[in-house]
Amino acid sequence: MHMSTDRLSSTLFALADPTRRGILARLSRGEANVTELSEPYEMSMAAVSKHLKVLERAGLITRGRESQWRPCKLEAAPLRDVAGWLEDYRRFWDESLDRLENYLEVLQKGDADGKSS
Amino acid sequence: MHMSTDRLSSTLFALADPTRRGILARLSRGEANVTELSEPYEMSMAAVSKHLKVLERAGLITRGRESQWRPCKLEAAPLRDVAGWLEDYRRFWDESLDRLENYLEVLQKGDADGKSS
DNA sequence: TATGCATTTAACCGACAGGTTGTGAACTCA
DNA sequence: TGAGTTCACAACCTGTCGGTTAAATGCATA
Numbered sequence: 001m002h003m004s005t006d007r008l009s010s011t012l013f014a015l016a017d018p019t020r021r022g023i024l025a026r027l028s029r030g031e032a033n034v035t036e037l038s039e040p041y042e043m044s045m046a047a048v049s050k051h052l053k054v055l056e057r058a059g060l061i062t063r064g065r066e067s068q069w070r071p072c073k074l075e076a077a078p079l080r081d082v083a084g085w086l087e088d089y090r091r092f093w094d095e096s097l098d099r100l101e102n103y104l105e106v107l108q109k110g111d112a113d114g115k116s117s
Numbered sequence: 118m119h120m121s122t123d124r125l126s127s128t129l130f131a132l133a134d135p136t137r138r139g140i141l142a143r144l145s146r147g148e149a150n151v152t153e154l155s156e157p158y159e160m161s162m163a164a165v166s167k168h169l170k171v172l173e174r175a176g177l178i179t180r181g182r183e184s185q186w187r188p189c190k191l192e193a194a195p196l197r198d199v200a201g202w203l204e205d206y207r208r209f210w211d212e213s214l215d216r217l218e219n220y221l222e223v224l225q226k227g228d229a230d231g232k233s234s
Numbered sequence: 235t236a237t238g239c240a241t242t243t244a245a246c247c248g249a250c251a252g253g254t255t256g257t258g259a260a261c262t263c264a
Numbered sequence: 265t266g267a268g269t270t271c272a273c274a275a276c277c278t279g280t281c282g283g284t285t286a287a288a289t290g291c292a293t294a
Contacts, residue, residue, distance in 0.1 A: 009133050016129035017282090021202075028206060034241060047283055049242060054281095068240045068291045076209030083207070085138075086200050089145060092193030093200075134252090151271060164253055166272060171251095185261045185270045 007059075008085060011078040014058035019043075020051050024060060027074040034070060124176075125202060128195040131175035136160075137168050141177060144191040151187055 014020055023037055038048035052072060055061045059078045064071045131137055140154055155165035169189060172178045176195045181188045 006135060008138070009135055012129050012133035016126050016133050018123060018126055021125070024206075028209065043282090044284065045241075046243085046285085050282070070241065074206075074209060076206055079203060079206045080210040083200065083203050083210075086196055086203070089141075089191075089193055089196045090200070092145065092191060093197035152269090160252090161254065162271075163255085163273085167252070187271065
């Protein structure tokens with residue numbers, strides 16, 4: 001009943017595997033075909049092909065055709081969406097914003113005490 | 118042989134579920150106990166409890182004790198790590214950086230042709 | 235045509251995900 | 265003590281994940 005087809009979920013799911021993130025890192029340095037992509041791994045090429053399908057379904061890569069090769073290309077739009085989702089939480093870790101919040105808190109406290117300066 | 122214990126993988130895995138992201142969204146508005154957290158969902162509280170364990174193991178929440186209640190609190194450090202990982206890819210979607218890359222590419226091409234200006 | 239290379243697909247397997255129900259622990263209060 | 269509440273845990277079930285091997289597909293070339 002799961003396998004949420006919702007965009008963010010499938011993107012995050014695709015990213016939650018070190019092999020797939022490694023493939024994306026490789027593709028960030030340029031297009032590559034399946035044989036090249038499987039080279040660093042000890043698994044079969046069929047397994048890598050499955051990983052590529054997951055990445056493709058998540059929209060993280062596109063595949064072209066060049067005779068018998070299928071060059072893979074990184075597509076960053078879903079990553080942008082993840083970054084966008086994360087923005088809502090930035091205030092929970094951004095230190096300068098933490099300080100800002102503390103500052104605002106102090107200001108508010110000062111106001112409550114009627115000690116504006 | 119999988120179940121990567123690596124930090125980023127378990128964080129992204131935890132985030133790859135809409136229920137768990139919903140729980141985080143709720144916690145971003147303040148602490149809550151398990152009953153409150155399960156309220157919006159039609160699943161059993163045991164299921165939510167399992168989701169909370171996943172979030173806890175990923176370091177995304179911590180749980181206190183207050184008599185029979187277990188207040189949950191958002192912990193954003195793993196989210197910061199995800200954002201950090203994403204930074205390496207920002208140039209692939211940031212349009213202004215795209216233009217910068219094109220500009221650099223043009224410059225490089227000019228150098229290769231010996232046409233520096 | 236036959237051969238070879240790159241890649242995908244199919245069938246299978248063990249492990250885990252995500253839900254259920256039932257039981258029980260820990261705590262509060264009458 | 266006993267009853268009610270909150271929550272966790274164990275057992276179970278179904279479906280998916282991530283890998284395997286073997287066969288099929290698509291293309292290039294002798």
